[in-house]
Amino acid sequence: MNFLSGIRNGLQEIWGHKLRSFLTLFCVMLGVASLVLVNGFIDGLFRGWLASMNARGGLERIQVLPKAVKKELRHLSSISSGVTELDAERIAEFCPEIQSVSPEIKLDPATLRYRGKTERANLYGALPEVFVANRFDLESGRGLADLDQAQNAQVIVIGEEIASKLFDPGEPVLGKTVELRGVPFLVVGVLEKYEELIGDYNLLGEKNRSAFVPLSTLQTKVQRPPQLTRITLRIPSPDQLAEITERVTNILFQLHRGVEDFEVRTNEESLAAFQSTKRGFVLAGGAVGAISLLVSGIGIMNLMLASIHERVREIGLRKAIGAWGRDIFVQFLVEALTLGLLGGVFGVALGIGGIELLQGIGEFRPQLSVSSVGVGFAFSVLVGLAAGVYPAFKASRLDPIDALRYD
Amino acid sequence: MTDALPLVCMRGVKKHYPVGSTVVKALDDVSLDIRAGEFVAIVGPSGSGKSTLMHLLGFLDSPTGGEIHFDGEPVAQIGANRRAMIRAEKIGFVFQSFNLLPRLSVLRNVLVPVSYIRRRVERAEERALAALDRVGLRDRAHHLPNQLSGGQRQRVAIARSLINEPRLVLADEPTGNLDSRTAESILTLFEELNAQGRTIVLVTHDPNVAAHARRRVRVHDGKIVSDS
Secondary structure (H helix, E strand, C coil): CCHHHHHHHHHHHHHHCHHHHHHHHHHHHHHHHHHHHHHHHHHHHHHHHHHHHHHCCHHHEEEEEECCCCHHHHHHHHHCCCCCHHHHHHHHHHCCCCCEEEEEEEECCCEEEECCEEEECEEEEECCCHHHHCCCCEEEECCCCHHHHHHCCCEEEECHHHHHHHCCCCCCCCCCEEEECCEEEEEEEEECCCCCEECCEECCHHHHCEEEEEHHHHHHHHCCCCCCCEEEEECCCHHHHHHHHHHHHHHHHHHCCCCCCEEEEEHHHHHHHHHHHHHHHHHHHHHHHHHHHHHHHHHHHHHHHHHHHHCHHHHHHHHHCCCCHHHHHHHHHHHHHHHHHHHHHHHHHHHHHHHHHHHCCCCCCCCCCHHHHHHHHHHHHHHHHHHHHHHHHHHHCCCHHHHHHCC | CCCCCCCEEEEEEEEEEEECCEEEEEEEEEEEEECCCCEEEEECCCCCCHHHHHHHHCCCCCCCEEEEEECCEECCCCCHHHHHHHHHHHEEEECCCCCCCCCCCHHHHHHHHHHHCCCCCCCHHHHHHHHHHHCCCHHHCCCCHHHCCHHHHHHHHHHHHHCCCCCEEEEECCCCCCCHHHHHHHHHHHHHHHHCCCCEEEEECCHHHHCCCCEEEEEECCEEEEEC
16 A cells, blocks of 8 residues: 555545544644744744844944933932933044944934924934944935034935825925924935835834934034933944943943943843743743644544544454555554644644734734744644554554454 | 365364463364365354364464465465465455445455555456456446445455455355345355356355355364365
8 A cells, every 4th residue: 555545545534534533633733723823923023033133233233321320329420421422432432443333312202394294203313323323224315424413404314104204205305394393404315115024014114214313403403402312333243242342331431430320232132132032932832832742642543543443344354365564554654644634734724824813913923934834744744643653553463363353 | 186286285283272271272183185276165163163274274373283385385384474465465355244444435445455465466457347347246346335235245345355366265154144045146156256266265154055165174173073
């Protein structure tokens, strides 16, 4: 008996006991579907994180952020001036290997207005380095220039979504004037569109809602905050991360007279946090998978044992007319495998359906990937084989004389 | 008869089972020759040892002592897989309860033994149809067994036993589950097959069934008590 006729034989047996087979297939199907879903969630998590990690500049980015001083040291906080442009200048001076040092102030809320249309933006006052430090590229026009800073020029570079919301399609954007808190700004550049879709949710959507004006213009003409929102540093390679982080911290302690009113944040911490989250997910997913494996396996084994019990005469006949124990073993193993595979096909279909459904709703989107489908199928084959071995072995050991006499 | 070797040659064959501290002698010192082309009935009440004798003739079991030659080869001491191969290639089985596989069509039932021949088989389907033709059921090839009467099912089983052109057809109470008229027609079919040269061994407890054979071997208490 070859493999295909074995599968055909298995399908006939499954069809011959519809209710019983359906219940077993249901177990396998749910097991496989849950596995595909959990795997999809892990993939979605990973891909989303990777995309947002890249959007945030990857491991080559370091951020200096202001931080509240500890309560017991608060009386000392006035001797430090906080995170300022001076910090940025000193960092650039003492760590020349840092590619770009970008002091930034976020204006919040920031609403841009153009001919009666308004649009909220993630608006930053920044130096020309901001684009390199934060991985922005220009679609058209120019970025910010040193001269803009020197002249407190009223120019703005806007993200793709801001441009498409404020302006009509096809309308030229460069050279138009938008208003920010009553101050007119000339649009000199439009940024590229960033897209990393999961379902219809764009992970990088925030980037497209960004807008940048010269830091000096923001400080002199819109508002005058004493402190920076952050300083973004871009280092040449992740290998230097630890060393540069330490040096930057030392420089800042010096400048802040030992007051810890700043924080040097790298993406390494978020990588570590992510990895532990992922480990948790994989473990939880593995536990779900193991339990599903067990339940489906028990279902298949139960069905196979019942089937063999009913078919003792068939086994006896097959052995009497010349089947080897091995032939019977393979026959029943293939039947169990067929059950597993069939459950796998339905389970993968259900899992895909579930993923599609969940992509439309919720914050936490699973991702359909080849690996989750592969894992689902591998699982169903494995469970079919594992659960089939013992019943098939039992069948193969039947003595034809006893089996034929059996009633 | 030619002086060629008999198809089956048993000398001093024993089948003893240990049961607790005693030994049950299911067959004790049996010698029997069956020549090609014979139609032999093995007769005896239940517990006489005729089933054990049939198991040995059909290679379903091995003796605990004595010599058996089949088709010129010594076969008393061969392993389970060799016995399975001989069953597949040289023995055709017909059982009391037909033992057709309910989910397979008549044609595919007849073809089941072909899958256990361990070499390439040519034109199997054609031969299966010919075997069905031989038992008069070619037009039922695509029916399922439960669409047939008892006598028809046994005919399918006979066609199945013929598919591999066996040297010996072994029928164990083939009419036990049939009414007497149907039984008669099945026995007539065996007579016809024998007339065409098939060697047939019929195992039965019923003297009326045994009367169709040309030779009757009577078994009692594990021994052959008459052979005529």
